[in-house]
Amino acid sequence: MKFSANPVFLVTLGALAALTPFISGINPYYYDILIGIGINLILAVSLNLVNGYTGQFSLGHAGFMAVGGYASAWITLQSGPTAGTGIFLLSLLVGGLLAALTGFAVGIPSLRLRGDYLAIVTLGFNEIIKGAIQNAEALGAQRGLGGMLKHTGFFTTFACAALTILVVHNLVHSTYGRGFLATHDDEIAAEASGLNTTRYKITAFVVAALFAGVAGGLYAHFKLYLHPEGFGFMRSMDIVVMVILGGMGSMIGVCLAAVFLTVLPEVLRYVAHLEFLPMWLRHVAENRMIFYSLILILLMLLHPQGLFNIKRKAARGVA
Amino acid sequence: MVEFLQQLLNGLSQGGIYALIALGYTMVYGILRFINFAHGDVFMLGSFAGFYVGPLVLRFFGGTPSFLVAGLTLLLSMVGCALIGMLIEHLCYRPLRHQPRINVLITAIGVSLLLENGGQFLFGADPKSFPDLITDRAIELPAALGPFSALTITLSQIIVLTVTVLLLVVLHLVVRHTRTGLAMRALSLNPLAAQLAGVDLNRIIAITFGVGSALAGAAGILISIQQPSIDPLMGINAGLKAFIAAVLGGIGNLPGAVLGGFVIGLLEALIVGYGSPTYRDPIVFAVLIGILLFRPAGLLGKTVLEKV
Numbered sequence: 001m002k003f004s005a006n007p008v009f010l011v012t013l014g015a016l017a018a019l020t021p022f023i024s025g026i027n028p029y030y031y032d033i034l035i036g037i038g039i040n041l042i043l044a045v046s047l048n049l050v051n052g053y054t055g056q057f058s059l060g061h062a063g064f065m066a067v068g069g070y071a072s073a074w075i076t077l078q079s080g081p082t083a084g085t086g087i088f089l090l091s092l093l094v095g096g097l098l099a100a101l102t103g104f105a106v107g108i109p110s111l112r113l114r115g116d117y118l119a120i121v122t123l124g125f126n127e128i129i130k131g132a133i134q135n136a137e138a139l140g141a142q143r144g145l146g147g148m149l150k151h152t153g154f155f156t157t158f159a160c161a162a163l164t165i166l167v168v169h170n171l172v173h174s175t176y177g178r179g180f181l182a183t184h185d186d187e188i189a190a191e192a193s194g195l196n197t198t199r200y201k202i203t204a205f206v207v208a209a210l211f212a213g214v215a216g217g218l219y220a221h222f223k224l225y226l227h228p229e230g231f232g233f234m235r236s237m238d239i240v241v242m243v244i245l246g247g248m249g250s251m252i253g254v255c256l257a258a259v260f261l262t263v264l265p266e267v268l269r270y271v272a273h274l275e276f277l278p279m280w281l282r283h284v285a286e287n288r289m290i291f292y293s294l295i296l297i298l299l300m301l302l303h304p305q306g307l308f309n310i311k312r313k314a315a316r317g318v319a
Numbered sequence: 320m321v322e323f324l325q326q327l328l329n330g331l332s333q334g335g336i337y338a339l340i341a342l343g344y345t346m347v348y349g350i351l352r353f354i355n356f357a358h359g360d361v362f363m364l365g366s367f368a369g370f371y372v373g374p375l376v377l378r379f380f381g382g383t384p385s386f387l388v389a390g391l392t393l394l395l396s397m398v399g400c401a402l403i404g405m406l407i408e409h410l411c412y413r414p415l416r417h418q419p420r421i422n423v424l425i426t427a428i429g430v431s432l433l434l435e436n437g438g439q440f441l442f443g444a445d446p447k448s449f450p451d452l453i454t455d456r457a458i459e460l461p462a463a464l465g466p467f468s469a470l471t472i473t474l475s476q477i478i479v480l481t482v483t484v485l486l487l488v489v490l491h492l493v494v495r496h497t498r499t500g501l502a503m504r505a506l507s508l509n510p511l512a513a514q515l516a517g518v519d520l521n522r523i524i525a526i527t528f529g530v531g532s533a534l535a536g537a538a539g540i541l542i543s544i545q546q547p548s549i550d551p552l553m554g555i556n557a558g559l560k561a562f563i564a565a566v567l568g569g570i571g572n573l574p575g576a577v578l579g580g581f582v583i584g585l586l587e588a589l590i591v592g593y594g595s596p597t598y599r600d601p602i603v604f605a606v607l608i609g610i611l612l613f614r615p616a617g618l619l620g621k622t623v624l625e626k627v
Contacts, residue, residue: 057424112612113611115420115421115424119424121607124604128605131600131601134597240428289435290436290440293429293432296425296426296429297411300415300418300423300426301415
């Protein structure tokens with residue numbers, strides 16, 4: 001693997017660092033939305049590796065997020081109120097690795113299945129992870145886990161997001177990574193050409209889970225409260241909708257969709273408070289999932305390649 | 320022992336509900352090879368159809384709950400759900416029949432989310448209490464049964480089991496002894512050959528969706544008679560469990576779906592009775608994963624080789 005985008009990445013990090021002082025001063029409401037965008041970017045881009053580039057259909061991304069989030073929160077809570085940034089970064093890493101390990105354990109059995117079945121099984125694992133947390137007293141069980149310190153900041157979040165984009169981009173565009181696309185396009189042909197498609201699927205799954213875990217850690221130290229119900233099927237669906245809307249396997253599209261779908265609920269909440277609008281419209285605006293579901297159905301009926309999918313076809317032809 | 324029998328009894332009546340929903344999954348899968356994610360929500364709509372139609376029927380018959388009122392509500396709800404199921408198929412699934420299966424799957428998830436959230440919008444998100452269509456009461460068991468007379472059997476449990484068995488028999492007769500049933504079986508065996516032999520694909524698929532959805536609607540009424548608190552998200556869990564039941568029995572296999580439904584119902588009752596309710600969902604999902612790994616064809620299904 002050649003990390004050819006390193007200069008770009010360093011420039012991005014520099015720009016983020018330079019922006020940080022300005023960003024910290026903005027309206028806290030916008031600041032929170034911004035952090036939300038960063039976390040969703042990590043989740044959507046990482047899921048895109050599985051659901052987009054590799055052509056599998058995972059419905060359990062929130063489960064890995066939960067593993068990372070709870071692990072990371074547990075670590076900073078254990079080290080007490082004096083836990084510094086060092087411990088926080090370490091906890092992110094450990095959370096990510098633990099999520100990756102979970103991804104590996106989940107991936108080995110489930111990736112033998114395809115399509116609908118894989119979707120259901122990953123959903124099942126998501127429920128099992130949720131169930132395990134609900135029964136774990138050390139993690140707050142049904143009461144939820146709180147008391148974390150607000151460690152997650154603008155720079156950490158977007159540095160992680162940039163890292164996710166870099167790794168996924170380079171992984172897919174490396175010689176090794178062509179295997180992901182091959183697995184997506186035609187599994188049988190890929191196998192016949194000597195590719196171990198199972199290994200590609202598991203690699204994609206583990207990498208995606210790793211970043212989902214990091215996103216979970218960021219989320220834990222941003223919302224400062226975790227509850228098992230927050231990591232259920234609905235959360236997974238949110239991320240899946242981002243990937244589908246962006247166009248499965250399109251980096252730019254998925255990033256745009258992540259931004260769009262993080263801002264959309266806020267816009268809808270604003271619309272719901274506009275007094276001059278008819279009441280029913282304001283009620284509809286309050287329920288963002290109605291929009292998500294309509295978007296999904298209409299997208300599949302009218303434009304299945306995604307809304308923000310730019311230049312994907314042309315780029316693929318060269319390979 | 321009595322305690323154990325009591326759990327089995329509770330499990331059976333829950334299992335009957337799962338069996339009815341599972342049949343819809345398995346029938347659609349048998350013909351179209353796709354999982355109709357929205358099926359559980361059709362079950363929810365069945366419940367709400369009863370919630371709105373039930374009181375009207377009740378008033379029409381003078382306001383006294385009776386078998387007639389419950390039966391008529393059940394029928395109306397089944398018809399309503401059948402129409403909704405066929406509408407969903409016509410608008411959302413039919414145009415995608417020649418698209419990649421993943422697109423159909425995504426659409427089905429979309430329809431499911433639309434029904435759940437549209438339901439919350441239209442009916443309100445808070446649980447509603449289902450009207451009394453039939454007065455539920457515990458059946459007194461004769462003292463001659465000895466210790467077993469301590470069992471609690473409710474009228475609703477008996478109704479649920481009777482109606483379930485009745486519907487299963489009707490479905491069996493339709494699938495085995497009518498021309499439509501023959502066409503359904505032919506399509507599931509070999510769609511191309513069936514079409515060449517003159518089977519109208521669109522018509523049979525529409526009927527399949529109609530029958531499956533009607534069964535889900537019946538299950539929606541039956542569960543509401545038993546547990547009269549309904550809400551727009553009740554279809555998610557029931558749908559997933561019924562799907563697991565269909566896979567457990569062997570997806571595409573009608574007797575398998577019934578068997579799977581009862582097995583899952585009994586398993587859940589035993590987990591809740593002897594373990595903890597919080598373990599119920601994880602264990603049932605673990606069963607699903609186990610069956611997919613070790614016997615993907617299900618208990619009654621035949622292993623089919625994939626041809627390249």
